[in-house]
Amino acid sequence: MENIYLLMIVALAILAVADLVVGVSNDAVNFLNSAIGSKAISFRTIMIIASLGIFFGAVFSSGMMEVARKGIFIPGQFMFSEIMIIFMAVMITDILLLDFFNTLGMPTSTTVSIVFELLGAAVAMALIKIGASDTETFADLGNYINSDKALMIISGILLSVVIAFSVGAIVQFISRLVFSFQYEKKIKHFGSIFGGIALSAITYFIIMKGLKGTPYYGDLKSILEGNELMIIGGSFVFWTLFSLLFQSVFKKNILTFVIAMGTFGLALAFAGNDLVNFIGVPMAAYHSYEAWSVSGVPADSFSMEVLSKKVPTEPVLLFIAGGVMVLTLWFSKKARSVTETELGLARQDEGQEKFNPNLLSRSIVRFSTRVSEGAAKVLPASTLTFIDKQFTKPALTKEMKKEDAPVFDMIRASVNLMIAGVLISIATSMKLPLSTTYVTFMVAMGTSLADRAWGRESAVYRVAGVFNVIGGWFFTAFSAFIAASIMAYIIYMGGATAVAILLFFAIVLLVRNYISYKKKSSTTREADSMKRAESSSIQGVIQESADNIAAVASRSNKIFTDAITGLSKEDLTLLKKSKKGTNKLATEVEEMRDNIFYFIKNLDESSVGASNFYITALGYLQDMSQSLEFIGKASYKHVNNNHRKLKFNQTRELLELQQEMQNLFSSIHNAFTNRDFDAIETILQNKDQITGRVTEKVQKQIARTRTEESSPKNTSLYFSLLMETKDLTAAVMNLMELYSNEYDSRIPAAEVTTDAE
Known part of the structure; x- marks a missing residue:
């Protein structure tokens, strides 16, 4: 029997x-996003700084391990x-749940998952136990669960959402009022003060407060306790002078150092607070086994x-855990992909939105707009003018339009890191497993x-x-609680066999999931994917649009062929493939339409006609x-x-039509790929021929419907496919005529004269 538990300890390890x-793959979003979004420092430097923070935070996280031992339930029962x-x-549920969210690319809370898994199990x-007892009832459940501590932890996690959002919004509003979006000049005058405040907060709360609960705190307790104001004041003076020298001597922006220091501090706070979520349970199991x-x-x-x-907690195990976390940070691709959601929601400029609006979001925005309009009527006009001036964004430049441009500026990145680090460190010092995901995400949203x-x-x-x-x-x-409960019951009923299964x-x-994700992430951009127009001249736009037309022709060919072939063979797999291709094409076209504003702003004055x-x-x-989507x-x-x-x-007539469309799309693809624009005239000559074939097939179906027994569904579908193919052909030919006319207008007059002679 002892061997079974020993094997369970090995499995838990x-x-x-x-x-x-x-866990690190999921939570890397918490401490990397601000530095990555602002692009204040290189990605490699960000990774080095975060790695150091994670390692030191793991070593200092001993005090938090108590949560897994006695924070949720009463172990003596x-x-x-x-x-x-x-x-x-708990461990089986946790790893499956976190990997599920990582695969989706959605950040979730490791703290919430571990707390509710412990509670559920x-x-x-x-x-x-109550069911097997003759004396206990459901009312005795409170004897097993540390309800007061569990309620405090859960309420603290939920309260952190409101606090993080509110504090982040208030501090950012004040910071923007002081510096505005054109902060380069003001940072020279007020940057040392801002740097002193930010770095003092990071130093005190993350370094000093973070030491509480660790084995090293006892040696420093006499120095730290009772001298808080002196430490804060001394730290502020030191960092203010440092900021002043940093800007005057090195001629560097102090915000860069704040972001670097904040990334280190937030990574340290993350490891110190969240390591319990990953190894707290196995450590508790190991100590239980030792005692038994x-x-x-x-x-x-x-x-x-x-x-x-x-x-x-054994320091050696903390060192090993820190090493595993650092290696994961460097080599896990999932750790980098999860950042996209928060960056997309926090970016300063508009772009392609990932989420669709709903009734709740519309109602809140409408209510907020009315409140804002009401406040504007109460505040003095001079105050509103000053606020609007400070919040006026700089005009878009070519550098700002690039895809790799910063998502937000360094002022916001500094506030994100400072506020999130402070809140997480306060919770860590109080031994509350505050959700770093909740805090960092809601600070960023605020x-x-x-x-x-x-x-x-x-x-x-x-x-x-x-x-x-x-x-x-x-x-x-919810899922953590339910899944862990079910897992515990299965293991209780099945014993060692259930554990193995x-x-x-x-x-x-x-x-x-790993193979699926690797396959998905390794897929490079398709050769026939559409690209946004970035040229600033009409000649460049014509060339880029030619590439897009070639791509659309190739993809339309495949989509149409799969739809007709799938229908003729009743092959749902092919039809699903066709639908998927259509949805992707429609999405890319919509993205390009959303980019029209930036495209026009980017044009040269002489090329607005493009x-x-x-x-x-x-x-x-x-x-x-749209025609392909309907088909x-x-x-x-x-x-x-x-x-x-x-x-x-x-079926035969549709397959004949399919062959006609295949030839059309292939001709278009070849013409635009090879830049053989003279072939466009030949393509346009087929317009009447294809349209006539469709009309001919419509007449045949009308005759069959009147004389032969047929299915109403078949007849309706057949007519719809013919009419939509006719519309598709019309759209294709209109596109060809547009390009042909534009290309002809670009031919120099001298060439036309020579050809005429």
Whole structure:
């Protein structure tokens, strides 16, 4: 029997390493986003600074381990065999849940997951014990759960959402009032003061406060306690002078140093606060095994009262954990992909929005707009003028329009890091497992709101995104509680066999997700993907649009072919493939239409005429995507609903039409790929021929409908496909005529004269 528990300890150790990997992949978003978004320092430097912060934070995180031992349940109420079931259920659930969110690219809270997993598994085990008892009832559940501590932790996590958002918004609003968006000049005068405040906060709360609860605090306790004001004052003077020298001697912006220091501090706070989420449970299981193995008492009779005592964490294990976290940060691709959600919601300028608006986001934006309008009527005009001046954004430049341009400026990045680091460090010093994800995300959202990043053009999407992420957190809590409860019950019923099966299942899922993610992330941009126009001259736009037309022709060919072939063979796989291709094409066209504003702003004064060409071409591309979308959806719906198969003549005529369209799209692709623009005239000559074929097939179907027995669904679908193909052809030919006319107008007069002669 002892060997079974030893194997469980080994399994928990392996799960701890895996949990560190998936946990860091999820939480890297918390301390990397501000530095990455502002591009104040290089990515390599960011990684080095964050690695140092993580390593030192892991070493200083010993005090937080108590949460896993006695923070959620009362250990003395459980026997060793029962506590091992709880710990095993928690770790298996945690690693699967975090990997699931990482694969989706959505940040979730490791703190919320571990707290509710411990709560769920402990409640399940307690109910099993109560059910087996003749004297206990459901009312005795409170004897097993540390309800006061659990409630304090949960309420602290939820309260952090409001506090982080509010504090972030207030501090960012004040900072922007002082510095404005044109902060380069003012930072020379007030930068030393701002740097002194920011660096003092980071130093005191992250370095000083972060030491509490660690084995090293005892040596410094006499120096730190009672001298807080002196330390804060001395730190402010030191960092203010440092900031002044940094800007005057090195001629560097102090915000760069603040961001670097803040990244280090936030990474340190993350590791100090969140390491318990990854290795706290295995450490508690190891100490439980140590105590039981020397007791000589059977596993189902040995009380785990020992976990109520404070047990120091072995420094060696903390060093190993820190090393694993650092390696994960450098080599995990998922750690970098999760950052996209927060950066997208926090970016200063408009762009392609990831989330769709909903009723709640529309209502909140509408209410906020009315409140803002009401406040504007109350405040003095001079005050409003001053505020608007400070919040006036600089005009877009070519550098700001680049895809790799900063998402927000260094003022906001500094505030994000300073406020998040302070709040997390305060919670860590109080031994509260505050969610770093909640805090950093909500601080970033608060500063975005205060910075007017959520304008009328984007607010409804950004608010919807925030609610989606917060909803995901609540889903995490609910699913963690339920899943851990079920896992605990399965392990209790199945014993060692159930543990082995669940571990095998977990390994299979992790490997499957890893392979799927690697395949997805390694897929390079398709050769026929559409590209946004970036040229500032009409000649450049013509060349770029030619590439897009070639790409659309190739993809339209495949989409149309898959739809007709799938319909004729009743192949749902092909039809799904066609629908997926259509959706992607429509999305890319929509993205290009959203980019029209920036495209026009980027044009040279002498090339404004290119905008008309570009907008008209996009209109025809949209017409094509809509026709293809209808063809794909109608075909899929017909087959998916198991309607009667098309008749032989209908299928044959559609396949003939498919061949016609294949030839058309292939000719267009070759002409535009090879820049053989003279071939456009030949393509245009086929317009009447294809349109005539479609009309001919319509007449044949009318005759068949009147004389032959046929399915109403088939007839309706067939007519719809013919009419939509006719519209598709018209859009394609309009696009060809547009390009032909524009190309002819670009030919120099001398060439025309020579040709005439």
